[in-house]
Amino acid sequence: MLTLNQVSRRYGGATALDGVDFVVPENTYMALLGASGAGKTTLLRLIAGFEEPDQGTISLNGARIDGQPSHLRDIGFVFQNFALFPHLTVAENVAFGLRHRAHAPLTNEAEIKDRTDAALQLVGLTGFGHRGVSAISGGQRQRVALARTLVCEPRIVLLDEPLGALDANLRSRMCDELKAIRERLGVSFLHVTGSETEALTMGDQVAVLANGRIMQSDAPDTLFSHPGNAEAARHLNAWNIFDAGLCRGDLRQGPIAVRFDQIDVSAKGTAPSARPSLHATYLTGEFNGPTALSFFRAADGTLLQVVDHLSQPRLPDLVEGQGYDLHFAADALRQFHGAA
Incomplete structure (x- = not known):
């Protein structure tokens, strides 16, 4: 379980997050809905360790992780633009974290291949390992980015608007695939998006972030039918x-x-x-x-x-x-x- 307690982050005179209390339960697909500038990406960066909060604590399974280097948090991060290495093959992109992670990098080539193949199979890309990432589709690149994250067996996966670069039909298919992959793994996903449709479709739970605070966190049908405040209702676009x-x-x-x-x-x-x-x-x-x-x-x-x-x-x-x-x-x- 991921827990944020009174987390704040400021940039000069601007407050991005203001005393956020937020919980992502175990084995849950959590969607975080917010408009541009609401603080969604800042929140992910604090959890991942790319930045540190000005105040408050971040805990994973009861142990504080704020203050730890990002590579020691066992947290996966899938970027909106996929952030793949264009000069590497699909398999080399997926294996990169295994080879170069700071803690216990793998050197056994047979083990690296087995784990890379297993990750590609998990995301439906068996047989694609030899291809260049520029030679595959946007949806396939998205799955490579996910496989690269999952191969290192993170305790939670953060997804920063992961469907934003895909066309509408592909987004719909990837919604189903992401949910199925998460269920097979049994780990929590935290998926941030500015799309109310995407949030309500994807999330077992949906939280609304506005003005640097969590306005409401509920099951999608409860949030849609019974918004608890005007900000939550406004973000549902209904x-x-x-x-x-x-x-x-x-x-x-x-x-x-x-x-x-x-x-x-x-x-x-x-x-x-x-x-x-x-x-x-x-x-x-x-x-x-x-x-x-x-x-x-x-x-x-x-x-x-x-x-x-x-x-x-x-x-x-x-x-x-x-x-x-x-x-x-x-x-x-x-x-x-x-x-x-």
Whole structure:
């Protein structure tokens, strides 16, 4: 189990991480979701030992690792750009860590070959060892980078936006492969990403990092359905967050959130009286295949989004520039404290 306790990191006057408490349980695929600049990569670099925290502690299986050199932490790191050696073959890239690690490097060529072959088999690249890394696809290079990390048998694997350099179809396939590989190994993966879809798909647990702090850490279905605060909801890209004062109905003042797919639309002045509702102007729509996304502007300027599933359409024909009532069931909203 990886544990961060009150970890902070500052760069001059800027705070990247601010008293982070974070746990990655044993044998878990943990996804860390955050926007650009949230501190995701900084957090990974602190865990890996490339940087040290200004305060707080980092422990692995109960033993502190902050302050230790990175090569003594038994932590694997898969970089976004793969960081492969272009002049080496696939097998030579994978074997590099075994040959050159600071602690107990291997010199027995038969053992190096056996472990390299086993790592390549694990990631589905049996028979690719002789190839140059420039002669294989992006997805295959990703798997070489993973094999190079796994061959040294780390206690936890850190993945820094590992699918960011891949096209959409390849990302989808690699999601399944990464989860299957992790399950076979039985070690924890910590996968950081800016994609809410990727985080919810990959993670047994998903943590949201914003403003240098962990806002919420939960099972993906719990996080998606019950965000605990406005920042967590905002990062899921599925919730409208707006001030309760915009609504007709008996609502406590403060920010509320309603999911895109749980808002209904009707002609102005016709919203059911039993439901919370607000007036908004229709701006435009966006067709996304099985769904359509409609954009509205509330009286205070807040942009609101409504999803319509085209297999079961529920929205009326909308006219740009015209006002409508947006309404929803009372139990569809999440009410938060503080500013939105």
